[in-house]
Amino acid sequence: MTLAPGGTIGIVGGGQLGRMLAQSASQLGYRVHVYAPDADPPAAGPSNLYVCAAYENSDALAAFAAQCDVVTFEFENVPAGPLEAMGEKLHPSTRSLAIAQDRANEKQFVEDQGGRCARWQTIDTVDDLESAAEAIGLPLVLKSRRLGYDGKGQAWVREPDQLVEAWDAIGREPAIAEAAVAFDAEFSVLVARGRDGDMKVWNCPRNIHDGGILRRSEVPAGSPVDAQTEEAVTLSCRLAEAMGHVGVMAVEFFATEEGPLVNEIAPRVHNSGHWTIEGAITSQFEQHIRCLAGLPLGDSSLAAPRVTMNNLIGNEIESWPELLAEPGAHLHVYGKREARPGRKMGHVTRLG
Known part of the structure; x- marks a missing residue:
């Protein structure tokens, strides 16, 4: 089934990922309904309807789903039980959630599919x-x-x-x-799988973390990631297929002397894919909407020879005037009211 423009896409979760999904859905002509327990979350801004209710409220979720043609989620820490009632409206399904919500289940799943973990x-x-x-x-x-x-x-x-x-x-x-893993670099594979099983992947970004928080993603990733990309992409596509996943998912890897080791799976659009908004022909957010709506998947190739994305954490968002004045810098501000330490407030992408 193809969802025509004018249809309604529901997003469970109100953060910045939901905000950017809503922006992409609107661009393709869809109405967007957002469901989250927070007052005035980032995703409420570009949405047509915002429902403020608890994730555990099965009745409110059912009423929300009844107003939508398809429903997705923007992060995996939502209870899977109440979402099961959405049935075939929900993409990806609760199977993807059940695997990714529990680290032990996730690692066992990866190993069952022939992947390696620490x-x-x-x-x-x-x-x-x-x-x-x-x-x-x-x-x-x-x-x-x-x-x-x-x-x-x-x-x-x-x-x-x-x-x-x-x-x-x-x-x-x-x-x-x-x-503990002795690794030379961290990188991720972003894979999109449509309802018909068609899959697209983007160039793998090298990811630099600080204190467990992603600071920067760089494409191309360079050595040693480039030499391990083919194996990592093959495994990631196998994982998406085994899940029956519909939508974008990210698989995070360590590049080691023994080859790529899986760190974790995110069954959704991912911070390490924010560079795709300006840096790829089709962004991860638009691609996710295409998957949900049963549309043909877009071209995931690079739109520039080099792309760098930096997260703006906490008070770093105060540099927005300088970033707006910087030639070639693409600023994204998430609309969060309070800049707390460790909180992702926006990001900036630079091409070339």
């Missing part, structure tokens, strides 16, 4: 953590199985006497222990 074990008790430290070795990173992003829900263990401290730091939640 050595890991599930953690439910301090005894499990002590056992993992012996089996995996130190240093290791403890990650909560659910609700972790931008470095949240993570704690490093470098010495044996830090085990309990790390366990306390993540709230003693179910977790995984993961071996």
Whole structure:
């Protein structure tokens, strides 16, 4: 089924990803309805209708879905249960959510599909953590199985006497222990899969993080990422196919001496793909809308020989006047009211 212009696309989640999805949907002639629990979120600005209600409110979600032709989500930390009632309206499906919401499920899924991850074990008790430290070795990173992003829900263990401290730091939640990875670079594969199974991928960006938060993405990625791209892209497409995923998804990788290791999967548009708005023929946001609406997928090739995207974190957004005056800089301001430390307030993309 192809959704004609004038149809309504629902977005669950009100952040900047929802905002940029709404902007792309509007450009293609669709109405946009946004559902989120926050007052005046970034995605409400470019939407036609905004519903403020809790993600756990099944009745409100059902009423919201009834007003939409298709529904998607802009981040994965939403309860999958209430979304299941949306049935075939929801893209991607709750299967993608169920895999990506739990780090243990995610890593097992990757390995079942022939991918490689850092050595890991599930953690439910301090005894499990002590056992993992012996089996995996130190240093290791403890990650909560659910609700972790931008470095949240993570704690490093470098010495044996830090085990309990790390366990306390993540709230003693179910977790995984993961071996430290000696990597040469971080990169991601962005893949879009349409309703008919057609897939497109973009050039892989090299990603630079600070404190668990993405600071910059660069395309082309250069060495050693370029040599590992083919293997990473092949695996990412296999993962999307096995999920039955419809829409854009990102697979984050470490480039290591042994080849690409999967870090995590994001079953949605992704921060490391923001460069595609100006830097690719078809952006990740437009491509996601094309997937939802059953439209032909767009050209994902580069629109410039080199593209760099920098996130604007916290008070860095105050540099917006200088960025607007900079030739060749493309500024995106997310419309968040408060610039807090570690909060993504916008980004700037430079071509060439």
